[in-house]
Amino acid sequence: MTAVDTRRVPAARTVPGGFRWGRFVARRALRLVVLLCGVAVAAFSLMMASPVDPVRAYVGAEVTRLGPEQRAVIEETWGFNDPPLTRFLAWAREVVQGNLGDSIVFNQPVVDVIAERFLTSLALMIAAWSLSAVLGFGMGLLAGYFRGRWVDRVLTWWAYTLASAPTFWVALLLLYVFAVALRVAPVCCAVPIGAMADEVTIWDRLHHLILPAVALSIVGVAPIVLHTRQAVVEALASDHVAFARAQGERGWGLVRHRILRNACAPALMLSFASFGELFGGSILAEQVFSYPGLGEATTTAALRQDVPLLLGIALFTTVFVFIGNLLGDVIHRLVDPRVSLDGAR
Amino acid sequence: MTAPAKTARPRLLGDRRTRVLAYLVLAAAVLVGIVVAGTLAQDAARTPHLDAVNKGPTAGDWFGTDRLGRDMFARTLVGLRLSLLVGTTAALASTVIAIVLASLSVTIGGWAETAVNWLVDLFLALPHLVLLILLAFALGGGTRAVIIAVAVTHWPTLTRVLQAQARQVISSEYVATSRALGTSTFRLARRHLVPHLLPHFVVGTALMFPHAILHEAALSFLGLGIDPTQPAIGILLADSMKVLSAGMWWLAVLPGVCLLALVKLVDSIGENLRSILDPRSYHL
Numbered sequence: 001m002t003a004v005d006t007r008r009v010p011a012a013r014t015v016p017g018g019f020r021w022g023r024f025v026a027r028r029a030l031r032l033v034v035l036l037c038g039v040a041v042a043a044f045s046l047m048m049a050s051p052v053d054p055v056r057a058y059v060g061a062e063v064t065r066l067g068p069e070q071r072a073v074i075e076e077t078w079g080f081n082d083p084p085l086t087r088f089l090a091w092a093r094e095v096v097q098g099n100l101g102d103s104i105v106f107n108q109p110v111v112d113v114i115a116e117r118f119l120t121s122l123a124l125m126i127a128a129w130s131l132s133a134v135l136g137f138g139m140g141l142l143a144g145y146f147r148g149r150w151v152d153r154v155l156t157w158w159a160y161t162l163a164s165a166p167t168f169w170v171a172l173l174l175l176y177v178f179a180v181a182l183r184v185a186p187v188c189c190a191v192p193i194g195a196m197a198d199e200v201t202i203w204d205r206l207h208h209l210i211l212p213a214v215a216l217s218i219v220g221v222a223p224i225v226l227h228t229r230q231a232v233v234e235a236l237a238s239d240h241v242a243f244a245r246a247q248g249e250r251g252w253g254l255v256r257h258r259i260l261r262n263a264c265a266p267a268l269m270l271s272f273a274s275f276g277e278l279f280g281g282s283i284l285a286e287q288v289f290s291y292p293g294l295g296e297a298t299t300t301a302a303l304r305q306d307v308p309l310l311l312g313i314a315l316f317t318t319v320f321v322f323i324g325n326l327l328g329d330v331i332h333r334l335v336d337p338r339v340s341l342d343g344a345r
Numbered sequence: 346m347t348a349p350a351k352t353a354r355p356r357l358l359g360d361r362r363t364r365v366l367a368y369l370v371l372a373a374a375v376l377v378g379i380v381v382a383g384t385l386a387q388d389a390a391r392t393p394h395l396d397a398v399n400k401g402p403t404a405g406d407w408f409g410t411d412r413l414g415r416d417m418f419a420r421t422l423v424g425l426r427l428s429l430l431v432g433t434t435a436a437l438a439s440t441v442i443a444i445v446l447a448s449l450s451v452t453i454g455g456w457a458e459t460a461v462n463w464l465v466d467l468f469l470a471l472p473h474l475v476l477l478i479l480l481a482f483a484l485g486g487g488t489r490a491v492i493i494a495v496a497v498t499h500w501p502t503l504t505r506v507l508q509a510q511a512r513q514v515i516s517s518e519y520v521a522t523s524r525a526l527g528t529s530t531f532r533l534a535r536r537h538l539v540p541h542l543l544p545h546f547v548v549g550t551a552l553m554f555p556h557a558i559l560h561e562a563a564l565s566f567l568g569l570g571i572d573p574t575q576p577a578i579g580i581l582l583a584d585s586m587k588v589l590s591a592g593m594w595w596l597a598v599l600p601g602v603c604l605l606a607l608v609k610l611v612d613s614i615g616e617n618l619r620s621i622l623d624p625r626s627y628h629l
Binding site for chain 1: 463466467469470471472473474475478479480481482483484485555559562563566567568569582585586589590592594597598601604605608609612
């Protein structure tokens with residue numbers, strides 16, 4: 001959320017000989033399975049440890065009117081009194097078959113809730129993600145090229161400040177300025193309030209997407225700016241740039257031919273490795289803008305004690321983060337063939 | 346981020362070390378001031394004045410009042426104090442966990458290293474906020490739950506950094522000599538490893554702190570953290586969101602600015618500490 005860490009940019013290693021994609025895919029698949037098992041056990045234990053009364057979570061406010069016999073029937077039906085291991089195995093057996101159970105809050109299968117909500121979030125996340133990658137890369141390029149000058153100082157200061165700002169607060173400010181004071185953006189939701197599904201135009205959707213996307217893009221910009229700046233600075237100090245300069249190359253031509261390719265690796269890596277932060281940010285941004293995506297569903301599930309949905313989201317986001325890291329590694333390898341994927345964990 | 350000094354010219358306030366130390370003392374004084382003022386403002390932050398509700402900021406009172414006429418300046422101070430306390434506790438705990446895991450895994454090696462690596466991977470497998478939500482949910486919410494959740498999730502990245510550092514120390518010649526002389530693993534860790542990691546303890550805590558308070562604020566903002574009757578910054582901002590469309594911008598802007606300033610202050614303390622405790626990393 002704040003500050004910048006460099007851990008996700010692995011050191012470049014040279015590989016002798018060719019690269020075996022088959023082995024790579026097999027290793028990663030195995031790794032995902034093990035990670036999912038770990039997350040499943042951990043998340044399920046946390047849910048078991050929660051002081052939340054499962055009968056209350058299932059029945060809702062009417063729990064006070066529930067007699068002891070009815071309570072016993074519910075507990076019996078859902079196996080609330082079984083030992084934790086039995087309950088875990090029962091849940092895990094269903095999960096392996098692709099059944100994550102039913103969401104209590106949304107009254108739908110968890111798989112459907114996640115699929116539907118994620119598609120809504122996906123539009124938001126893709127918009128924010130591309131925005132932060134493009135803006136961050138551009139600003140990093142500028143800051144690095146003009147290192148030590150005022151452009152660099154302003155951009156670096158701005159990036160550090162953004163990294164320290166709470167996402168949801170920035171979202172609140174944007175909401176106030178553009179939706180309340182200037183009235184150029186809608187106050188909430190993904191579509192106009194009260195509109196029928198078939199009346200909603202693509203323009204409506206975009207109009208509702210802009211503000212949350214800008215707010216969400218702010219999460220990812222700062223690290224990309226700072227790492228790109230560093231890569232540009234390093235590239236500028238290299239012998240091949242000194243040689244190009246000696247031959248008279250300068251300005252945009254120098255950047256485009258000698259620096260761009262070296263400088264884009266960190267931005268690419270960080271963009272993909274930050275899927276987790278992106279999702280975390282979308283939880284906050286969707287809360288501020290009442291945007292009905294998966295992030296908002298996560299908050300609702302936790303507040304209204306929807307355990308099956310929370311577990312489903314835990315598993316789903318693990319896959320999401322994993323895919324981000326995987327894509328990051330593969331693309332990094334394609335950009336820079338010296339990078340080893342075998343050693344990278 | 347400063348360009349290398351061109352020539353050594355006499356400085357008004359002494360060398361860099363002196364200036365950094367002066368800055369640190371000043372920053373620490375500000376932090377102590379926030380804690381004291383926050384403690385003194387406890388009553389004012391909770392007392393409603395129904396004759397002065399929803400007052401916007403004026404020249405004398407920049408923060409205005411909320412819908413119950415409570416003084417927003419006092420509420421912000423109390424919130425900042427709470428953030429500081431939660432952040433410090435959580436950051437300290439996380440750093441201790443990181444140092445213990447890093448030194449243990451590296452000195453023992455083998456299975457211990459594999460186990461710690463897997464634990465780190467497991468904690469990084471989920472989006473951090475989702476993990477925090479699951480933990481806060483498991484602990485039943487409230488201030489205690491937030492502190493624990495934030496404290497036990499911030500160690501993985503620092504552990505990786507410290508592990509790399511510890512591996513360097515352990516593979517050095519004097520450690521090999523000491524090992525050959527029959528020093529026990531525990532003594533190796535205590536005498537040779539931990540002293541090397543201690544500067545990181547201070548810096549790591551200071552740099553972890555911003556993450557910790559921002560996550561605390563985020564959890565409270567979502568309604569999964571600190572008890573909503575407490576004036577925490579996350580709670581203040583969540584309250585302000587409900588009346589934002591009525592134009593009461595002052596409830597959101599100034600508490601947020603103060604949190605941002607607090608985060609930047611502690612972050613700069615961390616960077617400055619690093620510049621004098623670990624000079625080689627300064628120019629990275």
